[in-house]
Amino acid sequence: MKNYRILLVLIIAGFVYVGCKKEGRLDYIDPNLPAPAMVSDIKIISSPGGLVLTYKVPNDPNFHYAKAVCEVRPGVFLEAKSSFYNDTLALQGFGDTMSYDIKVYSVGKNEKSSEPVTVKARPLNPPVRTVYKTLKLVPTFGGVQVAFKNPSMANIAIVVMRDTTGLKTWSTLETFYTGANSGQFSIRGMESVNQHFAIFLRDRWNNKSDTLQKELKPIFETKIPKNTWSVLELPNDQKALATPAYNLNNLWNGTFSWEGADLPYASDNNSKLPQSFSIDLGMKVSFSRIVEHQVPHDHLYAGSAVKKFELWASNNPAADGSWSSWDSLGTFTSFKPSGLPAGQFNDDDKNYASFIGEDLNLIPYYPPIGISDGKRWRHMVAAARWSSPNWMFMGKLFPRINDRLLLKCFTILL
Numbered sequence: 001m002k003n004y005r006i007l008l009v010l011i012i013a014g015f016v017y018v019g020c021k022k023e024g025r026l027d028y029i030d031p032n033l034p035a036p037a038m039v040s041d042i043k044i045i046s047s048p049g050g051l052v053l054t055y056k057v058p059n060d061p062n063f064h065y066a067k068a069v070c071e072v073r074p075g076v077f078l079e080a081k082s083s084f085y086n087d088t089l090a091l092q093g094f095g096d097t098m099s100y101d102i103k104v105y106s107v108g109k110n111e112k113s114s115e116p117v118t119v120k121a122r123p124l125n126p127p128v129r130t131v132y133k134t135l136k137l138v139p140t141f142g143g144v145q146v147a148f149k150n151p152s153m154a155n156i157a158i159v160v161m162r163d164t165t166g167l168k169t170w171s172t173l174e175t176f177y178t179g180a181n182s183g184q185f186s187i188r189g190m191e192s193v194n195q196h197f198a199i200f201l202r203d204r205w206n207n208k209s210d211t212l213q214k215e216l217k218p219i220f221e222t223k224i225p226k227n228t229w230s231v232l233e234l235p236n237d238q239k240a241l242a243t244p245a246y247n248l249n250n251l252w253n254g255t256f257s258w259e260g261a262d263l264p265y266a267s268d269n270n271s272k273l274p275q276s277f278s279i280d281l282g283m284k285v286s287f288s289r290i291v292e293h294q295v296p297h298d299h300l301y302a303g304s305a306v307k308k309f310e311l312w313a314s315n316n317p318a319a320d321g322s323w324s325s326w327d328s329l330g331t332f333t334s335f336k337p338s339g340l341p342a343g344q345f346n347d348d349d350k351n352y353a354s355f356i357g358e359d360l361n362l363i364p365y366y367p368p369i370g371i372s373d374g375k376r377w378r379h380m381v382a383a384a385r386w387s388s389p390n391w392m393f394m395g396k397l398f399p400r401i402n403d404r405l406l407l408k409c410f411t412i413l414l
Contacts, residue, residue, distance in 0.1 A: 033112070036063040037106060038106050048152050049095070053068055063108065093207070130151075132200070141188075143218045150183075155178075159174075168196075179337075191218065195218070197213070232280040234276075241266065245263055250264055289359060292357060295354065296354035301340075
C-alpha cells in the first residue's frame, strides 16, 4: 500500500512537469513586443473640477491599461489610469474652467506606451470656486463665524486669517477641513475691537479660491461661572442615570480630559426620547452660546450621543414641570465636519466634537437680538440621538454670556 502511494505521487508529478513544459510560463511578459494600439472613440463628460473620459479598448493582446495625462500648470500634471477591464478614466483636480489638452495613452504589459490620442476638454467650476460663492464671514461672540454650502460634498480646507499688524500681514487663525454639504464654525478668543479678517478655500491639489476680506468687530462675551450651578429636579425631567457616577454635575465640572474620574453624563439605559433635565444657574445671565463636548469613544457621533436638542429658559419655572413658564432659546443639531455617516468619524471630527467642542450659537448673526432679558433656569430636551433608540450620553457643557447684558438664569432641555 505504501509503495502504491509513492508510485501515485510520482505519476502526478510527471504530469505536472509535462504540462509545464508544454504550456510555458503563464506570467511571461515579452519585452520585445511593440506598444499596444491606441484607444479610440473617446467621449468626455465634464464634472466640477474634473473630467470623465470613456473610450474603446483596442483589440491588442499586449494592452494592459489606459492612462490620461494633463499638464494644468508648467510642470504640474494630473494623471488617471484604468485597467484592462475598464473603459473609463476620471481626471480630478482642475482649479478652473479653462480648455485643456488631454493626452490618452495605451500602455502594454511590458509598460511600453502608444502615441497619445489628444483631445480638448473643459472642466466645470471646481468646488473651491462654487463653495467660495456661498461663504459668509460675520462677527459672533468672542470672534468670527464662517458659514458655507458644499453641495458636491468635496473635501476642502477653509483657511481663516487675520491681519495682526495693520499692514496686511496675514497670519492663519484656523484651517477647517470638511466634506459636509453645509455647515458653520466659529473662531473665538478675540477682543471686541475692529479687526481685519480674510478667508479662502483650498483643495488637496492646492487649488485656491479668491480671498474674501472683511473688517469685523467680535461681540464681547465672557464665561458663565459654574460654581453656583445645581440640579433642578422637575416632575417631568429624566432622573434615572446609567450609573450614579454618570450624574448631571459632570456636565459642568470644568474639565474634559476624558481620563480617570473625568466622567460624562448618561441617563438610564432604558430611557426613551424625548427626555429633559434642568439646571439652576444660581444667577441671572444672558446666554450668547454654549459649547458641547462629545465623549471621544464609541458614542462619538454614534449610539446615544445627542444629535438634536432644544434649549429653554425661565425665571419662574412652574413647580408641576409644565412648559408654559419656559421660553425657547432654540433647537440645535450636531454638526459633523467630515459628513461621514453615523458611526463613522475621522480625526477632524474627533478633535472638533470632543476637544474643541461644538459651538451652538443662540444668536447666529450680529446685531444681537432678544438677549437683553437674562434667565436663571435652563432646561434641555433631547429630541434625537445619532443611532441608539435608548438613553442619552453627553460629555460637557461650557456656556458663555454677553456680560454687558448680565441678567438672569436658565434650564436646559436635551
